[in-house]
Amino acid sequence: MRKLLFALLLASPTLTFAQGSQVNTQGIRALGMSGAGSALFVDETSIFYNPGALVKSANNAISVGASAVMYRSAFQEINSNVQHNTKFQISPPFSIFASFGPKNSWWKAGIGVYTPFGGAVDWGTEWPGRFELNHLALRAIYIQPTLSFKLTENFGIGGGFVYNIGTVDLSRSIPVFDQNGNPGRAELSGMGTGMGFNIGAHYHLEDEFAISLSYRSHVRTKLEDGDAEFTVPAAVAASFPSTKFSAELPLPSSFNIGISLPLNEKLDLAGDATFIGYSIYKKLVFDYEDNTPVLADTEQTKKYENALSGKVGLNYTANDKLALRTGIGYVYTPVRSQYVYAETPDNNRIMGSVGFTYTLSDKFDLSGAYTFQRIMERTTTNVETRMSGTYKTNIHAPGISLTYKW
Amino acid sequence: MKTFQKNIKLYLGIATMAVFAASCKPEISREFAPATQNVDFSKYIAVGNSLTAGFADGGLYLEGQQVAFPNLIAEKMKTHGGGEFATPFFSEAQSNGSGYIRLKALENGRPVTESVTDKLAYTAAGVLAKYTGEINNFGIPGMRLDHSGVGLVSAGNMYFSRLLPDGEVGRKSYQEFVGNRDHTFFSFWLGNNDVLGYATNGAVNDSPTGTTVLTAVNTFRAVYTQFITQLTAKGQKGVVATIPDVTAIPFFTTVTRRALLDAASAAAGTTINDLYIATKTGPRAATDNDMFVLPFSSLASTLLGKPNAGMIPYGFHPLNPIEDKYVLDIQEASAIKTHITDLNNVIKDIANQKNLAVADANSLLTRLKTGMIFNGIGVSSAFISGNAFSLDGIHLTPMGNAIMANLVIDSINAKYGTKLEKVDISNYRGVKMP
Numbered sequence: 001m002r003k004l005l006f007a008l009l010l011a012s013p014t015l016t017f018a019q020g021s022q023v024n025t026q027g028i029r030a031l032g033m034s035g036a037g038s039a040l041f042v043d044e045t046s047i048f049y050n051p052g053a054l055v056k057s058a059n060n061a062i063s064v065g066a067s068a069v070m071y072r073s074a075f076q077e078i079n080s081n082v083q084h085n086t087k088f089q090i091s092p093p094f095s096i097f098a099s100f101g102p103k104n105s106w107w108k109a110g111i112g113v114y115t116p117f118g119g120a121v122d123w124g125t126e127w128p129g130r131f132e133l134n135h136l137a138l139r140a141i142y143i144q145p146t147l148s149f150k151l152t153e154n155f156g157i158g159g160g161f162v163y164n165i166g167t168v169d170l171s172r173s174i175p176v177f178d179q180n181g182n183p184g185r186a187e188l189s190g191m192g193t194g195m196g197f198n199i200g201a202h203y204h205l206e207d208e209f210a211i212s213l214s215y216r217s218h219v220r221t222k223l224e225d226g227d228a229e230f231t232v233p234a235a236v237a238a239s240f241p242s243t244k245f246s247a248e249l250p251l252p253s254s255f256n257i258g259i260s261l262p263l264n265e266k267l268d269l270a271g272d273a274t275f276i277g278y279s280i281y282k283k284l285v286f287d288y289e290d291n292t293p294v295l296a297d298t299e300q301t302k303k304y305e306n307a308l309s310g311k312v313g314l315n316y317t318a319n320d321k322l323a324l325r326t327g328i329g330y331v332y333t334p335v336r337s338q339y340v341y342a343e344t345p346d347n348n349r350i351m352g353s354v355g356f357t358y359t360l361s362d363k364f365d366l367s368g369a370y371t372f373q374r375i376m377e378r379t380t381t382n383v384e385t386r387m388s389g390t391y392k393t394n395i396h397a398p399g400i401s402l403t404y405k406w
Numbered sequence: 407m408k409t410f411q412k413n414i415k416l417y418l419g420i421a422t423m424a425v426f427a428a429s430c431k432p433e434i435s436r437e438f439a440p441a442t443q444n445v446d447f448s449k450y451i452a453v454g455n456s457l458t459a460g461f462a463d464g465g466l467y468l469e470g471q472q473v474a475f476p477n478l479i480a481e482k483m484k485t486h487g488g489g490e491f492a493t494p495f496f497s498e499a500q501s502n503g504s505g506y507i508r509l510k511a512l513e514n515g516r517p518v519t520e521s522v523t524d525k526l527a528y529t530a531a532g533v534l535a536k537y538t539g540e541i542n543n544f545g546i547p548g549m550r551l552d553h554s555g556v557g558l559v560s561a562g563n564m565y566f567s568r569l570l571p572d573g574e575v576g577r578k579s580y581q582e583f584v585g586n587r588d589h590t591f592f593s594f595w596l597g598n599n600d601v602l603g604y605a606t607n608g609a610v611n612d613s614p615t616g617t618t619v620l621t622a623v624n625t626f627r628a629v630y631t632q633f634i635t636q637l638t639a640k641g642q643k644g645v646v647a648t649i650p651d652v653t654a655i656p657f658f659t660t661v662t663r664r665a666l667l668d669a670a671s672a673a674a675g676t677t678i679n680d681l682y683i684a685t686k687t688g689p690r691a692a693t694d695n696d697m698f699v700l701p702f703s704s705l706a707s708t709l710l711g712k713p714n715a716g717m718i719p720y721g722f723h724p725l726n727p728i729e730d731k732y733v734l735d736i737q738e739a740s741a742i743k744t745h746i747t748d749l750n751n752v753i754k755d756i757a758n759q760k761n762l763a764v765a766d767a768n769s770l771l772t773r774l775k776t777g778m779i780f781n782g783i784g785v786s787s788a789f790i791s792g793n794a795f796s797l798d799g800i801h802l803t804p805m806g807n808a809i810m811a812n813l814v815i816d817s818i819n820a821k822y823g824t825k826l827e828k829v830d831i832s833n834y835r836g837v838k839m840p
Contacts (some may be wrong), residue, residue: 075434079819079828081438081485085431128830131782140691175783175830182836196480213686233514233839377434385782 012205014365024371025371026095026114028401031269032297032355032369033313033327038258040270040315044097044403046110047146050159050200050214050258054099055108059405060325062098065367067399073345077378077389088280091137097341112160117251123342130183132385133342136305138168140221140251154206159199166192166221166249170343175239178233178406188245190226192263193305194219201366212258212272214240218280219251220370228288236294243290252276252304252334268315272329278304278334307334313353321359325369328352333375338373338383343405345391347378365403372396440486440827445643445822446590447488451542452476453584453637454595454647456808458545459565460493462796465506465522466547466565470796473804473834476543476593478811479818482826483591492540494569500527500535504564507797509790509839517790518807519797525687541569542615544584550599551629552621554580581633592637592644593814595767597753598652600626601746605652606699608731609686609738620745627752638760644817645763648750649785650771653697653739656789657799658751659775661698661706670721672711679712682727685735689727695736700789702732728791763821765814780831785809793836804834 024030027045031039038049039096044061072213073086093115101108122135141164148158171182200214230240251256254277260270281304286299314325328351335346355369375393382388451457452474460474471477471493480491496503503559510520527535546566553559560583561564561576570578600621604611608695611618637644652658663681671678682691711719718726726832734742750768757764774794777786785806786792789799794806802810808831815826 070433074434076434076436077828077830079438079825080830081432081827082830114469128781128832130832175836175837179838179840183835183837235509235839241490267608346588374432377436379436384779386779387781390434390436392434394432 004054004293006249010268014042024071025065025093025397025399026112026116026118027097028067028367028369028399029067029325029357031067031371031397031399032325032367033315034311034329034351034353034371035270035309036258036270036313036327036329037260037315038256039204040258040268040274041212042202044099044110044198046148046158046202047097047099047110047160047226048095048114048116048198049142049162050202050212050256051110051146051198052149052156052200052388053117053202053212054107054146054158055101055150055156056202056204057058057099059103059403060101060108061401061403062096063365063401064094064096065371065399065401066092066094068121070396071383071397073119073121073375073391073393075123075129075345075389075391077387078160078368078381080389084123087122087124089120090121090362096136104297107150108148110146110160112146113141114144115139115141121343128389129342129385129387131175132175132382132387133173134167134171134185136167136343138166139165140164140166140219142219146198149398152234155201155203157199157201159197162196162198162219164194164196164218164219164221164251166194166223166251174230174232176236177234182239184230184232184236185233186240187229188226190223190245190247192223192226192246192247194221194223194251194360196253198211203247207262207329209261210259212256214256214258216254218253218365219249220275221249221292223247224323229335230264233349236382239294241290241292241295242339243295244287245289246287247285250280251283253279259294263314267318268317269312269314271312271346272310276307276309277346279306281324281334286391295314301339303336304334305336308332310337323357325355326353337378337380338367340378340382340387345375345378345393347376347391349375365405367401370398372395407418417589424789426637429739435669438827440823440825443486443822443824445818445824447486447631449489449542449587450476450483450491450593451544451584451587451589451590452593453633454545455549456545456547456594456601456801457598458543458593458595459543459547460543460807461547462801463506464796464798464800464801465502465504466496467503467506467522468498470502470506470804471495471543471770473807474543475802475807475811475814476545476546478808478825478829480542482811482815482829486824486826490540491542493543494537494539494541496527497535499523499525503527503746504534509837517797524559527660532562532564539571544602546580548599548617549580549596550603550617550621551596551633552600552619552625553616554596554633555626557582557681581636587637589637590642592642593647594634594637594644595647595765596633597626597630597649597749599620601649601742601749602652605699605734605738605742606657608729608733608799609697609735609742610731612731620742620751621807623745623748623752626749627756630752632764633638634756634760638744638762643762643822645765645814645821646753646757647765647814648753648765648768649746651743651746653734654787655777655800656740656787656795657700657791658697658734659787660700660789660799661703663694665695666698666706666710669706673707676710678722681721682724682729683721683733683735684730685733685737687737689724691724692728692733693736695739695740697734698728699732700736705732715781726818763817765817767810767813770809770813780809783832790837799839801834805836806832808834
């Protein structure tokens, strides 16, 4: 009789991706200048910043870098004075770059393994947005074999093929309540792959002025056979079967212009402007293998806008062993106000950095950098979850890398 | 190398500072606080019926009392000079109070409920253990506005008599009971039962104790004015709430004609196309606009199709229609809706005259009918799955109470320029499931 009386509301969890939270820590040298320096640094990290510059590096080298991105967000619901914070945690982006080829030749090859997108945010299960997100950990690892050619002594071009492996792991509360009044939980995890490319051109005048143009294509990462697990009261377990899901995540393209010029014998100025093609991220479609009346496929609107960032930095050669650097940057957010989700409480951000490279020996360089980013306070009402409140985020990211040259 | 060793200390120092800095959380600068306050929350009292008392799942029990919307509001008043808010709680040992229903199982999606019968507060049949302490939450389940001045009523209401010394039971009216409490602020939500009693009985007034009467507008205006005048005698401020459209609650919207026909057809093994209902103007075939009361869902399987003395099956023929009390037909529903509008106009009128805040529960419930989203939670007036209504289909879940509390808080803030903080809805549950 009451069979038809009972219909749960649609409660399909969707994956959410921390796209806007991009923190570029691929090259520790550039990180010390807030990401400026694609024209200035001609070394193995050019595989990421500009494959066209790689061929100009004097040596072959391998460098290994890692940074500790500490992403800390705060949320305060509208008409409330209670502030909620994400848990303190460190996500460790890493990068490995290696270049090979004959010295002073017309070509050079290289390979880079790096993490251009990624982040971890853990709001926990006790905050007002728990039904939107508990935690999210996302990582995209790009593997990029690269070739670089010298067209003239001053002009290099290059390109690389990008293979992406992305992993994601998230949880959120779902509004079905057990005998103790505790909500249910959905946990989703998966892995996907995608492909793209990276090309660039680099031109310099003798020890004076250099210009860098580079383009990284978008990468559509397809997640297949992700695992969806639900913790719900037994009475509704049949409506929430453990199942598989697939989804597609477009990672944006970017176009970068960089310049560098010496201010005096010891001081170089570098500036970079990046246009990021985030408008590719229009929606997130989610396909569950087993659908129930409650667990339906979903389509979540993202409507990202294209974004722009600008960075300038100084590189000071203190002596033949030590270089010191600093930089500042500004990033316009791709996320429209009404589409701000807890996984990416994004807004325009400012950043400042310091860094150094110390020459340990003929063979070894050690570089360190520290960057601080502030995502500006933003008060929003999300169009889908109707969550209304203010977000603010600080990001601290110290990083270190070691280079071996030969 | 020496320079580096010297410098490495510096770099380590920077790194240490970095870790220290990272442990510092970002601080949001926005503060939600009043500039000045011209309202005194030091003694808030809540006047009302079951909704004010925290009644849920067909009973009054401790967990429901603790999350009654006035209690949630009183908690938020503490930052604005609010004092202690005493509630006639049932003791831990008798925490299940009057008893209530809970969900035992979902059999093929069909909810099966059972009564909770342990830790009850009865001292005899229909008599609850006395409560003698302070009271700020005066919510009395079943209280009607038109009964609020009648002393006899307390004898027939175990939730009321529980709060009175024996000598006053059957003598003291609700208005007298609430009076002389030296309150500084009040919330007032009465009037629902003046309509609901009639509506839940299928718009049939058959109760000898006057609980199924539809209170006339003139009576309503007179008693409402009298009660509010008493509560504002010393210039106290307060908030009143409107009467929800009763047709917006799951008690009436859950059992549909289609569901009944499907079930009856399945039971009979043949397709049954029409259900016949008794109306004020005679029997007729039911339409999808007629509403069946929630309890009929469990009665239907035994009643529907049962032949009477003339061998005419119940509900399937105009000569043996479904009784009027089980059906709020479209004409009745529409008349009740109009009546509620009239009563709400009285409420708003008097609130204006007395310069009180108005929490428009009617408008909120109407929006819940189509569904709303709060912090990613879908909330609607759908039975069980809608999260807002408890298993009786009339009273609110803890989440429903939190939503109501925010409505009242918003109206107080708007009227008096206060900055009472909102209740975090995500902390409160919907219906518990096994």
